[in-house]
Every structure is written in structure tokens, then in C-alpha cells.
Amino acid sequence: MLKIKNVNTYYGKLHALRNVSLHVSAGEIVALIGSNGAGKTTILNTVSAVTPAANGEIHFDGTLISKLSTDTIVRLGVSQVPEGRQIFNPLSVEDNLELGAYLRSDAGEKKKDIMKDKNQVYALFPHLGERRKQIAGTLSGGEQQMLAIGRALMAKPRLLLLDEPAMGLAPLLVQEIFRVIEELRREQGTSILLVEQNARVALKVADRGYVLETGKVILEETAAELLANKDVQRAYLGKDRKEIWER
């Protein structure tokens, strides 16, 4: 579904991704593991062309997307949930969701269909359903995260790029977010490329993962193998520390 081959990305002179190759198969959840500055978020931003690749190839469902603009990539079925949510604070929950479908209504899709998807998001996140008219900026952190995911889903993506969905959330909410991620894959077959500082949580839902170090991939393994990998345990899992919600 997503195939990245020899991608290099720069921030000015900083070489952020060094010849990165990776793939996400249809219906797969793939986690990117690594410390701060390893290039995880850059990979997501490169796929969505927010920071385009300097060279290399990115294919989505057979289409070369590395030279396309962000809006075209979204139209093809790739949505990103950015780090720090970045929802539209002054707008209501409902309006935020509708903006997520902007490219669809722009393309002449029926309001009825968009309405249906909105209700689907509410079914997925009952919390949001109870707060349709509430101003987004007044939602709790967890609700804002749900809204950010919900907004991305309104574009009907086949590939979801999720950046740090658990960041700063209470344990119960982390659990809730990851329940939804699993449900999305199960119910709708959505493929997910996931960046998460909390590697243990990410590897629990993921099928496979890539470990990044200074912009390079140093390991590709199944999630189970990564969880058992001592190097990964030591560097990213905090071996003996379990999260509260895991107990």
C-alpha cells in the first residue's frame, strides 16, 4: 500500500532522513520507534509532503506520490493527524469534523454521505458525540486528540498517519485512543503508520515496526520481536516499567 524507497529529507542543511526505505501493507499497523530527533515525525511529514523528500520514491497504491502536493495526497487517501493535534480551537466539534471533509465536499460529494461519516466518528468516539456544539478549544486534551483523529477520518483515508496520539494523555485516555486505532483497522481495514514516543504502547497494537536512529533505519522486525529485542527494551521501553493502564 505505502512503499518508501531511499528517501532523503532535509531541513535546510540538516539531513533528517538518510536513505530511508519502509513499507506499510494494506490493513497493517506499523510503528516507528526512536528517540527524539531520530526522524519519526519527519517520515510522516515527508509522506504527506508537508516537508517533501529531496529524493527517493514514495508510492501509495502504485501511484508515485513523492512529487505530489499535500492536498492531492489527501485526495488519494492519506490523512495525517499531526503532533499536538492542531485542531481549530475557536470552532465547534462539528465544524472541525466538517472541515476534515473539506476536500470531499469540494469534490461535490453529497452532504448526506458526509453526515453519515460524521455519525460514524461520533459512534467511534462517544465523547465527541456528547459535545457536538462545544468549542474545540475548551475540550480536554484527550477529547482534542479524539477530535484530531476524527477530523482526519472525515477525509476517508485508507492510510492514516498518526503522530504521537498518546502524548500528554491520562492512562485511561491512552487506552481509549488505542482501542479506536485497533477498531479502525479491524472494522474499516485502515492502514496505519504510527509514531509514538511510548514505544511499548505502540508495539502492543502494531504488527511491525522500524527503529530509527539519526535519520536511519537500523532495524525492521515484527512488533513481538521488537518487544523482545534487548536493545529496544533498553533504549525505548524502560524495560521494567509498566504503564499504569497496562496493569
Next chain:
Amino acid sequence: MKIWDAKYECMPREELEQLQLERLQATLNRVYKNVTFYRRIFDELEIAPENMQSLSELVKIPFTSKENLRMNYPYGMFAVPLREVVRVHSSSGTTEKPVVVGYTRNDIKAWTNLVARVMTAAGVTRDDMVQITFSYGLYTGAFGFHYGAEAIGASVIPTGTGNTEKQIMIMQDYRTSALISTPTYAMTLAERMERIGVDPKKLALRVGLFGGEPLSETMREEIELKLGITATDNYGLSEIIGPGVAGECEYRCGMHIFEDAFIPEIVDPLTGEQLSAGSVGELVLTTIKKEAFPMIRYRTGDMTSLVYGTCRCGRTMVRMNKTAGRSDDMLIIRGVNVFPSQIESVLAAIVGTSPYYQIVADRRGANDLLEVYVEAAEGTFFDEMKRQKAFLEMVEKKIRSVIGVSATVKLVAPNTIARHEGKAGSVIDRRKT
């Protein structure tokens, strides 16, 4: 027949190549970071592993030889700290230091899965009783097959080596259906059964997997005939992982190399130049999934050729042909590459069984001479001068037609050629001294 890991074994070529590239890049980045030996050669040659953009660029990286492994004895080639290693095996080293290989917990799991693929392709199922007659020690063979069989769900009988009559008793009483042994030991079992009056046809035995020495076609036929089983071929070596590198499917058209874990190449043993897949040359393997003991372009010393293309069994993995000798045994006689195994197969085909033999290469003036000493056995007409002469001429003619240079064949008395464990022949190159 069942395929153990169809997701990988039948993966479309394009997907497989992407996976290989990802894993190769990650492996190169990892060995550069963790293995001093590799970091040094990459730095010396100014190779930045992170710049490797395609599988074909692998040729830029130098080979890893057995000598390199010995120089880094015992743990120098490990890519993880020892405390992460859960197992150590070592390969044979009769005169020099052996090669020590290590496995992490994930490596053992991956190994298990690879051997399960080999055994499933050979026809082993959860209903089988698997008798393993390899030594449970430093060698990888016994443990590899043990794990593979258990993963499939078969029942393992870990008899280990030796005590042939007890092995036969177990085979009868426990109803062994799959035999894991060296080809030679399978023959020993057959001969002993004959001697003590056990009919192999009455046993539950139905399939055999062999290791430790190459299974020649002559040997395969003999084992199948005498034990009444399907004898299957597989390939592996400790330096790479042990058994589980490649295995034959039911169509017997070469052994499928598990390319999601290993990248094979064929090179000229003298120049090191990469050859086209179809030509015969030395097999070079790169591991792309191992954690503890990754090998980059390891020279296996085994001569073979590769066949690409989807197999009738559905597997997309490349097939390697039966190994045609060791590159380090290769003799160059009047400019022609000669492998002792070629001569051995000629002898075996004519005499019926593999006789003991010795090959001597010598030089007279500027001329290379090749002599083959064969121990007299049944079918060599040792006591009939006239028929013996005709026989030897026939052997010489046959050898010449197979290897392309002439050799003198001489018969010697039984038990006069020095025995080398597990091998029927030896090679002496007098030109070197």
C-alpha cells in the same frame, strides 16, 4: 503440499525486493554501528552503508571470509552484547580455531521458523515422529531440526548420535516416520537393518532430511531404495544460521533459499566477480534478519547456481541447485576448474556405491597431471586383469567427458586410503609444495 509461511515464501517478487532492501539497509546500518570489523572496512573503503540504494550495490562491499571469522575469534563478529545472546554454537575446526556463532532470543525464533519451512516443504507434518540422530552439541544441526519439528507440532525423538541398534529399535517401537541424519548414517542404518533382519519397509519411516554432508543424487536414490523413504535435500551452514537457509519442495527442482532472511549471490571463486544467477560459482550469502551474528557477503565455499522464477509449488523464492563441490577443493588442471565431487559422482555412478578414493594433482615439467586412486571394491574387477584394464579405461573416459581434462585412474588395495570422517575421498595437490 502445505507451505509453512506462505506470506513470505510466496511473496510477489516486487514486494520481496522492497523487503530485502529495507532489511539490508537496516542490517548495514546496524553492523556499521555495532561490529568493529565492518565499521573498519566500510571506513577504509569509504563506503557509507546508509547510502546503499539498491540490492545490486551490494557488490561494492567486500566479502566476509571464514578467515575473517577466525581472526575475530571468539566474539568479535557479534553485533549485540553477550548478555543478549541466549545461545552459542560453533562450527568444526579440526586444526585451527573454530568459528563461534551466537543467537539472540529473536534469532532462535527466526531460526525455528526457517527450519519449520524446510521441514514442511519436505512433507513433515504435526503427525510425524521425528528421530534426530545428529549430535546435540556445539553443532547447529540437531537443535535446528529439533526446534523446527516442534514448531510444526511433530513429536521429536532426540536420540542423538550413535548406538545404531538402539536407534533401529526406537525406530521400530516408537514408530518413527521422519529421519534426520547424515546421508552416510542413513546408509549405515540401512545396512545394519539388513544385517540384523529388520525390514525397513515394515517401519513407519516415510521421509528423510539430511545434513552434515551433501546429498548426492546417487546417495539419494540409494537411501530411498534401501529405506523406502522420500529423501529430501536442504542446505544450511552454522556461519549463516545452521539448517534453514534453503530447502527442497516436492518438485525437487532445487532448494528454495529463504530470501526474506538471506540475500544470495553467485561469484567467481577466483576473481570474486559477481556472475549471472544461472552460472556455476561460489555461493555468497548476506543475512538480513539476524540480530546477534549478521554476515555481510559471506563466502560459503559451496559451488552452485541459482534459478529464479516462481516454482510449481507456488514459492517465489529463488532455488539453488545441488552444491557442486567446495570452492576451496577446486583444482585447476591445465586451466580447467575441476571439482573432486565431479569425480566422485562419476565413480559412484559406475561402481554403484561411493568407493574410497584419493585425487592427486601433480606437475611434470609444465604439465599438470591428475591421478585418481580408487580402492578396489565389488564391481572394480580387482582380480581379473583384463576386465580391470577395460574397466579403468572406461572410468577414465567417463571422467574426461565430465570434467573436460584427462586423468589417470589406478586401483589400489582395499583400506589403503586414509579415512577422513564423513568423506569418501581426499585431495592432494603436490604442485603447491
